Amino acid sequence: MLQIYDYLMHFYHKSKDYFGFIILLGILIVPFLSSFEVYALMTNNLSTLSKTLTPLWIKALKDIILVAISLLGFLYHLKHKVVINNFYVALFALFLTVILISLFLSIHNPVLVTLSGLRWALPLLIPFFIFPLVDDKLIHSIKNPILFLFFLNFSFQIFQKFLKYGFYGHNIFGFSDRSPGLFLIPSTSAALMVLALLFCLFFIDLSKPQKVFLKIISFLSVLFSGSFFGILSLIAMIATDFRNKFFYKFILIFSISFLSIIYFIYVSDRSYESMVYSINTRFIIFISNLQDAGFFSNKFGFGTNTAYLISSGSPTDSNFSCIIVNLGIVGFVIFIGMIFFNLLLAYLRDNRRVFALTFFILLASFSLSYTETYPVNLITILIVSFLMNLSNTSAVKASKLI
Numbered sequence: 001m002l003q004i005y006d007y008l009m010h011f012y013h014k015s016k017d018y019f020g021f022i023i024l025l026g027i028l029i030v031p032f033l034s035s036f037e038v039y040a041l042m043t044n045n046l047s048t049l050s051k052t053l054t055p056l057w058i059k060a061l062k063d064i065i066l067v068a069i070s071l072l073g074f075l076y077h078l079k080h081k082v083v084i085n086n087f088y089v090a091l092f093a094l095f096l097t098v099i100l101i102s103l104f105l106s107i108h109n110p111v112l113v114t115l116s117g118l119r120w121a122l123p124l125l126i127p128f129f130i131f132p133l134v135d136d137k138l139i140h141s142i143k144n145p146i147l148f149l150f151f152l153n154f155s156f157q158i159f160q161k162f163l164k165y166g167f168y169g170h171n172i173f174g175f176s177d178r179s180p181g182l183f184l185i186p187s188t189s190a191a192l193m194v195l196a197l198l199f200c201l202f203f204i205d206l207s208k209p210q211k212v213f214l215k216i217i218s219f220l221s222v223l224f225s226g227s228f229f230g231i232l233s234l235i236a237m238i239a240t241d242f243r244n245k246f247f248y249k250f251i252l253i254f255s256i257s258f259l260s261i262i263y264f265i266y267v268s269d270r271s272y273e274s275m276v277y278s279i280n281t282r283f284i285i286f287i288s289n290l291q292d293a294g295f296f297s298n299k300f301g302f303g304t305n306t307a308y309l310i311s312s313g314s315p316t317d318s319n320f321s322c323i324i325v326n327l328g329i330v331g332f333v334i335f336i337g338m339i340f341f342n343l344l345l346a347y348l349r350d351n352r353r354v355f356a357l358t359f360f361i362l363l364a365s366f367s368l369s370y371t372e373t374y375p376v377n378l379i380t381i382l383i384v385s386f387l388m389n390l391s392n393t394s395a396v397k398a399s400k401l402i
Contacts, residue, residue: 019072019133020141023382026065027145030182030375031152032058037184038156044165049184050309062374066122066381073129082132085392092128098296098331099124106300112310117301117326123371127385131392134385143204146379150196153181153189154217157224168226169269177269178226187367190230191376193221194237198360199383201241202353211241219256223263228278229367231260233360240356282317282366289316289324290332297328305369319365322372357383 036053040046052059076082099121106114157179168178168186181189197218200206206214215238222230238252289303301307303316303325316322323332339362346355361380364370371377 016072016076016133019069019076019130020138022065022068022072023138023142023378024145026062026069026378027142027149027375029061029065030149033062033374034182034184038180038182041165041167041180041184042160042163044163044167046165046167046184052309062378063119065378066126070122070126070129073126073131073133076133077129080132088128088388088392092125094334095124098327098334099300102297102300102327102331105296105298109299109301113301113304113307115301116304116306119306120301120304120322120326120369120371123377123381126381127388130381131385131388134382134389139203139382139386142382143200146196146199149182149375150193150214150217153183153192154221156181157189157221161224171267171269173267179224181221181225186225187227187229188373188376190222190225190227190233191364191368191373192379193218193225194230194233195360195376195379197234198237198356199379201237202356203383203386219259223260226264226268227367229363231256233363236359236363237356240352240359279366282321285317286321286324289321290329293324293329293332295328295330297324297326297331300326302326305372316369317367319368319370322369354387357387 032054034054035058036055037046040053103114103117106117160179160181161175163176165176168176168180171177178186179189180186181192183189183192197214200214201211215234218234222234235253235256238256297303303322305316308316316325320332323335327335339358342354342358343362345351346353346358357380361370364376368376370380
């Protein structure tokens with residue numbers, strides 16, 4: 001017990017020093033998290049998406065990272081007695097209350113399902129713990145690691161294109177139709193590439209040629225992944241980036257849309273009908289979960305990928321369904337309310353950073369269990385925390401002037 005206390009005191013005094021290192025580690029472990037499944041896919045030995053091949057101790061690293069940064073953020077708050085504006089206090093209390101009520105009503109659920117729910121919910125709360133630690137210095141320190149992931153994922157996609165594995169079908173040239181890169185699910189690859197582009201466009205300084213180059217790579221990557229959501233998200237990023245430059249915005253959006261349509265109709269095996277089927281399936285699942293939902297959930301944890309993989313959970317296929325199953329109608333209304341409140345406020349204040357991120361989360365919620373999708377959840381947590389840090393600092397300074 002004394003050793004545990006000593007460790008906690010050490011982290012208490014060194015929380016900020018360790019934080020940046022753990023974030024860096026959390027980004028660099030990404031290529032290993034699904035490495036066995038990706039190898040099986042590339043060697044045409046993958047039979048199902050539901051079977052875990054990578055050792056659990058490797059997969060568990062991402063959860064350890066999220067718990068570790070939460071703990072460091074909590075210790076930092078204790079040491080520095082961070083002043084938090086009332087809005088964030090109220091928002092944290094609201095999120096925590098809904099989670100705890102759903103957890104209490106689901107007390108009869110299997111332990112593994114409950115733990116799955118806590119794992120799913122943790123990323124919703126992490127920004128409230130870590131935002132004082134996420135400043136300009138940290139944001140710029142993760143620029144190169146994120147770009148490394150960006151280009152490594154795209155390199156894997158190119159290599160996978162020329163491997164004629166048949167798990168995701170073949171295009172008209174006989175090459176692999178959908179390339180998920182470092183991941184097993186193509187939409188995860190698309191989400192990472194678009195989020196990395198968002199990060200580069202709105203949060204770090206790059207030249208115009210560099211931004212154009214990253215947009216081209218992102219577009220090709222999303223096409224290779226065969227993700228409809230990825231195309232929509234990419235269009236949204238570019239539209240937001242160009243702001244009032246209507247002519248350039250129109251040309252780029254038209255070009256992306258036209259080339260995407262040509263690719264999916266004439267090159268890809270993923271036809272218009274299959275995309276409609278995918279969207280319709282998610283909609284049916286959502287409506288089914290909505291019809292079964294109460295104001296608060298008594299199925300906390302069942303709306304997670306983890307619970308589904310252990311044959312206990314409900315099919316979700318989207319963040320909206322996850323929220324309905326895990327937190328009920330009240331949780332869903334809060335989430336949707338926050339999304340549209342942020343979009344409206346960002347639009348009125350011409351805050352392109354907040355608008356782009358919020359719109360991305362909205363679109364990604366149609367096709368991903370967002371809080372379980374690593375490293376998309378980690379990068380989003382860091383961006384949200386950075387924006388909270390800026391907003392909280394301004395609010396606290398303003399309150400002192402009154």
